Amino acid sequence: MESPPVPGPDTLQRWLLDMAVIRRVEELAQGAYQQRKIRGFLHLYIGQEAVAVGSHAALRKDDVVVTAYRDHGIALARGVSARAVMAELYGRSTGVCKGLGGSMHMASAEHHIYGGYGIVGGHVPLGAGAALAFQYRGESRISLTFFGDGASNQGAFFEALALAQLWKLPAIFVCENNRYAMGTSVERSSYLTDMSRRGDGVGMVRWQFEAYDPVVVYENIAKAAEHARSGAGPVILDAQCYRYRGHSMSDPGKYRSAEEVAEYRKRDPLLLTADRLLAAGVSQERIDAILAEADAIATESVSFADASPEPEARELYDHTYVEGT
Amino acid sequence: MSVLQMREALRRAMNEEMRRDERVFLMGEEVAEYNGAYKVSEGMLKEFGARRVIDTPIAENGFFGLGVGAAMAGIRPIVEVMTWNFSLVAYDQVINNAAKIVQMTAGQYRCPIVFRGPTGAAENLGSQHSQSLESIYAHFPGLKVVSVSTPRDAVGLLKASIRDDNPVVFMESELMYGLKGEVPDEEFIIPLGVADLKRAGDDVLLVTWNKSVQTCLAAAETLAAEGISAAVLDLRTIRPLDEEALYQHAARIGRVVVVQEGFPFAGVGAEIVARVQEAVFDSLDAPVVRVTNRDVNQPYATNLEKLVLPGPDRVVETVRNLLRR
Numbered sequence: 001m002e003s004p005p006v007p008g009p010d011t012l013q014r015w016l017l018d019m020a021v022i023r024r025v026e027e028l029a030q031g032a033y034q035q036r037k038i039r040g041f042l043h044l045y046i047g048q049e050a051v052a053v054g055s056h057a058a059l060r061k062d063d064v065v066v067t068a069y070r071d072h073g074i075a076l077a078r079g080v081s082a083r084a085v086m087a088e089l090y091g092r093s094t095g096v097c098k099g100l101g102g103s104m105h106m107a108s109a110e111h112h113i114y115g116g117y118g119i120v121g122g123h124v125p126l127g128a129g130a131a132l133a134f135q136y137r138g139e140s141r142i143s144l145t146f147f148g149d150g151a152s153n154q155g156a157f158f159e160a161l162a163l164a165q166l167w168k169l170p171a172i173f174v175c176e177n178n179r180y181a182m183g184t185s186v187e188r189s190s191y192l193t194d195m196s197r198r199g200d201g202v203g204m205v206r207w208q209f210e211a212y213d214p215v216v217v218y219e220n221i222a223k224a225a226e227h228a229r230s231g232a233g234p235v236i237l238d239a240q241c242y243r244y245r246g247h248s249m250s251d252p253g254k255y256r257s258a259e260e261v262a263e264y265r266k267r268d269p270l271l272l273t274a275d276r277l278l279a280a281g282v283s284q285e286r287i288d289a290i291l292a293e294a295d296a297i298a299t300e301s302v303s304f305a306d307a308s309p310e311p312e313a314r315e316l317y318d319h320t321y322v323e324g325t
Numbered sequence: 326m327s328v329l330q331m332r333e334a335l336r337r338a339m340n341e342e343m344r345r346d347e348r349v350f351l352m353g354e355e356v357a358e359y360n361g362a363y364k365v366s367e368g369m370l371k372e373f374g375a376r377r378v379i380d381t382p383i384a385e386n387g388f389f390g391l392g393v394g395a396a397m398a399g400i401r402p403i404v405e406v407m408t409w410n411f412s413l414v415a416y417d418q419v420i421n422n423a424a425k426i427v428q429m430t431a432g433q434y435r436c437p438i439v440f441r442g443p444t445g446a447a448e449n450l451g452s453q454h455s456q457s458l459e460s461i462y463a464h465f466p467g468l469k470v471v472s473v474s475t476p477r478d479a480v481g482l483l484k485a486s487i488r489d490d491n492p493v494v495f496m497e498s499e500l501m502y503g504l505k506g507e508v509p510d511e512e513f514i515i516p517l518g519v520a521d522l523k524r525a526g527d528d529v530l531l532v533t534w535n536k537s538v539q540t541c542l543a544a545a546e547t548l549a550a551e552g553i554s555a556a557v558l559d560l561r562t563i564r565p566l567d568e569e570a571l572y573q574h575a576a577r578i579g580r581v582v583v584v585q586e587g588f589p590f591a592g593v594g595a596e597i598v599a600r601v602q603e604a605v606f607d608s609l610d611a612p613v614v615r616v617t618n619r620d621v622n623q624p625y626a627t628n629l630e631k632l633v634l635p636g637p638d639r640v641v642e643t644v645r646n647l648l649r650r
Contacts, residue, residue, distance in 0.1 A: 064398065098431035109433035114397060119421045125387050126422060129394020136350065136376065136400055143394075156417065159387025166382065319428045320466045322435045322490040 004058070004222035007215060009280045013290060015057065015214050016273045019049035020294030022073045023270065025082050028298050029072070029089050033249050037306070038089045041118075042103050045073035047244040050269035051146075051176055052077035054217025058225050059144060064112045066127040067146040069104035070176075070243075071116025074146065078111045082301035092308035099311045100319060120181075121147060121154025124173065128164040131171035131234070142170040142228045144221070150181025152195040161236065165202040168233040172224045173199075175238045176211075182247040183255045199236035211239035212267040215276065242267075327510055332365045332502040334476035335441075338483035339366070339403060341512065343373055346401065349487055350377040352388060353405030353442075362407045363443065363502045389415035389440065393422045396438040396492075403487060406442035409458045409496060416461075423492035424467030439486045441495035444472065445536055445586045446623060446634055448500070455623035455630075457587030459534075462494040463563040463596075469517055470563040472496040474538035476506035478561055481515025489517060498536045520567035522574070526556030529644050530574050532597055533584040534560040537635060541584050544640035555644060563593055568600065575601050576608035580647055582616060584640055589617040616643050 007015070026046050032038045045052070052073040059065070067074045075085055080096050088095030089103055096108050097115075107115030114130065117123030127145025134141040151157050152175060164171045175195035179186050186193045196206035205227060209220045217239065224235040242264040246253040253261075265271075274287050329337065343349045350373075355362045357370040357380040370378045381388040385406065392402040406412050412419065419440060426436040446455035463470045469491055473479045479497070486493040523538055524545050531541040538559045545555040558574055560567065575581045581601055583594040594615040601613050616635045623633055 066394070097429065097433070100431045101429050105429040107430040107433055109430070114394070114434065115430055117422070119417055122390070122417050122421055125390020125418065126394035126397065128387075129391035129396070130398045131394075132391050133395040133398030133400045136395070155414075156386045156390060159384040160390065162382065162384060163387045163391055319430075319432045321469075322427055322432070 004219055007057070007218065009277060009282055012273060012277055012280070013282065013286070015053050016270065016277065016287070017290050017294055018053045018077055019214065019270055019273065020291050021082055021297050022049045022052065022076045024294045024298035025076060025085060025301060026072060028302050029086065030249070032089070032302065038103070039091070040102055041069070042089070042249045043070040043247065044243070044245040045070050047264065047268070048176060048178060048241045049073055050214040050217050051174070051211045051239050051241055054211070054214035055144060055174065055221045057214070057218045058221035060141065062112055063141050064114055064127070064130040064143040065146070066114040066123055066130070066143065067116050068120065068123060068148055068151065069116050069118045070148070071104065071106045074116070075106040075108065075113060078108070078113050080106065080108050080111055080113070082297050083304045086301035086305040087308050090305040090308065091310065092305055093311045094304070094308040121151035121157040123147070124151065124157045124160040127173070128160045128169055128171050131164065131169035132167065134170055135167070140229055142172060142225055144172045144174060146174050146176050148181060149175060149177045149179065149186045149195055150184070150189065152190060152198055158198070161199060161204060162202050164234040165204045168231065170228045170231070171234040172221070172228050173234065173236040174221070175236070176241055177238050178241050178243045180243070180247065180256070183251065185255070194238050196236050196238035204234055204236050206236045208238035208240065211241045212269055213272045214269060326507050328505050329476045329508045330502065331476050331479055331497065331504045332363060334479040334508055335365045335483055335497065336367065336369065338480045338487070340369065340372065342484055342487040343377060348399065348401045349403065350379065350400065351403045351405065352379040352381055352392060354381055354383055354407050356380060356405050361405070363499065365502065366405070385411050385415035386418060389418040390422065392438050393418055393426070393436055396436045397426060397434045401437045401487065403439045403441060406440060408454060408499070409442055409444040410454050410456055412440065412458070419462065419468070419492070419494065420465055424465045427491070428467060435490050436492045437490045439483070439493045439495050441483070442497060443499040444496040445498050446630070449625055449627060449630060451625045452622045457585070457618070459496060459563050460587060460592045463593055467492070468564065469493045470496070471517060471561065472535040472563055473561065474535055474559050476504065477508045478515060478521065480508055481513050482517065482561060485514050485517050488514070493517070496535060501536055515561070517562045518565035518567055519561065520570040521559045521561055522556060523559045524555070524557040526554040527578060528554045529556070529580045529582060529647065530578040531555055531557045531582050531584055531640065532560065532571065533557065534563065535586065537584045537586055540635060540637050541640060543637040544644070547637060547641050548644055553644060553648060568604070571597070571601065572604045576605040579608055579610035581609070581613045582640065582643055582647065583613065584616045584635055586635060587618055589615055589620055592617060611647050614643060614647060616640050
């Protein structure tokens, strides 16, 4: 397969902005959570931004993306506005799902995001199902399903792989292997820690890669997408990444050392991208301006969410069933 | 008017809808090459080809979930389950995904899918293959639950289910696949949520569905010989429940017996008892009672199995006792 074109400085600046928006939105969400303006579960994506942004760049606009509950970054990278994400976290009617979904269920039909799903591994068949529909209709679209290392021992996940490979579905399965399923390290949960090897049992094309640099993510997902789109069948990838925060807001992360987190911060997606930009001759001032822009977008999203109305009580039952046939 | 077996009626409904709508397809274990475990899909592979009549491996969790994902992408799966007992390994896909898609996404996605297959006891199938599972599906908002008793109803209700934009759980019966009944030759639809009075009567109302409709009609014959006039109301759809018809007949007759296969504890019958007494308490002449399976797992031995199931004799006895009060 041919390598995809190397992204130029303009593209990299956009990716830096996208990743910085994800990070800044989540940092502000963390603050709002501590003020009890955001409730429930809040699983932060901080540290994994390269996966979302690099993957999005390798997909077509109408490809379907499905993910689990750590989904804010995926939604933002795919084009959902910071306003719509923040308002959803605030439980407001202006949220991407009108406040009905919340942190774990960020779906956007406009952006072909099936959503975030909260039953670990239970969402993986949905991505394969979207691919089945594309194949059924003879479309050239593909689906990309993200899941975590924690989902990689679930039955639904294995069954989805078996069916996708049997029917050569145009699907990519990407394990965001951030090394921890809640507080259980990947070594303690799995004999084989390269989750792409889960594909070996069904004969699926697979590989593992380091997913700290969005350019590397982009290259790998683009290769997988080309394979899946060609009709040659699905691909499973293990994207090695790291989350800086705990599993959710209630997790102080005592199961890992400060040294370990510091070590991974050296491979921070934003740092690596800034380094690439500096090497390409982009000034530090320009990089700072991008980060300031991200901060402004995220800050404005908080004001927007805070000022947005709650959903109307009379709309409570509006979305239980679709009316008519 | 033609006389059709139940299996032929179900097949007619699927054939008509698949001819009408290119998006509709059938998927399940043994549905294609084997022509269906109960021959419901006989000949469909020949007419529609392998693209639209799809044999699946034994992976209910997987193919139920693929169906949901495919429905979200705009095609309309009919997923056959060989028995509803097998659906328990795929329950998560129906409950956590199919039933919640519309609400979680605030209506951005819909899930037009039919899951269909036999429920209830057949003969001597033992503990794991004899369960009636209407109640555990009807429990959840977002799902519609249909349970049919005649070939005519099977045609009209399955066509309505396939055209419905919501997920529908459609329950048949192994012992009824050979049941014959008159079906109009012209195309017709029976809307979901409309009960059907299968026999008129004035002294007692038997509320029932699926195979127990036959049980109730047999019991009503016996009672008629004793001068007791029993009405038989076939709910046909458990959710949405035809509350209007239920309360109207219950209030007019004043004595109500719910006859259902399946365990009594937290069963559909319990829900009907609760609702009828809440709605028409002042019109009742006696407590609303149930005739159900005995509260015990199904034994294999023929004599014990007969003790467990709600046959006509138990219905007759219950009605006699009720009228003596």
